[in-house]
Amino acid sequence: MMKIYYKADYDKKEVEFEKPSDFVGSLLVDDPELQDGYEVYKVTVAGQEVTEFTGKTMLDLFNYYWKRV
Template sequence: MNNSGQGIKEEIKYNSADQFVARQQLEVPDLQDYYQIIEVLLDGKPIEDFKGTTIIDLFNYYNVLD
């Protein structure tokens, strides 16, 4: 994940997609919606059909799957 276009790269891990969605629904989410995504892995493998570029894209991807 690239933090706010400032060239700062961070990595964050969740135990599941459900945990990611739940953490993003908090009043103060773990990640800002506009953060750019570099790579998303699930069980160590890239998610082939995810085409988004930001945290909100990933949230919407997983939230629709539920």
């Protein structure tokens, strides 16, 4: 399970995906639910924080996983 903790419109939110490739696919649709500029402040996969990710936005996270899936 992948969890993304982010800020949107000054509110802290979180979203879950079964796996990182599902997250990547969710941003490839015409009108994605998650906007590129949302600020990401924590990511976990299988309950472990992804400390290698040093980006700040959903687009940064997409680019991080695009190269890995």
